[in-house]
Amino acid sequence: MSKLKLGPLPDDKPVKVTVELPASVHRDLVAYAEVLGRETGQPVADPVRLIVPMLERFMATDRGFARARRVSTGSEA
Numbered sequence: 916m917s918k919l920k921l922g923p924l925p926d927d928k929p930v931k932v933t934v935e936l937p938a939s940v941h942r943d944l945v946a947y948a949e950v951l952g953r954e955t956g957q958p959v960a961d962p963v964r965l966i967v968p969m970l971e972r973f974m975a976t977d978r979g980f981a982r983a984r985r986v987s988t989g990s991e992a
């Protein structure tokens with residue numbers, strides 16, 4: 916089984932988000948939620964809840980973003 920980049924979702928109070936996704940992205944989001952549920956043993960009731968952790972993970976691992984952020988805050992070493 917492949918290892919997904921996301922782990923179990925924290926049990927946070929949901930926040931309503933309105934976003935328009937292409938149908939293909941929505942299908943992939945639903946499929947990702949299904950795989951994540953199987954892998955973690957905790958079904959994802961609403962695939963929309965994956966969007967925030969995915970964005971957080973993407974930004975945390977984007978070296979260009981981290982570099983630009985350091986430059987903009989003046990903490991470039």
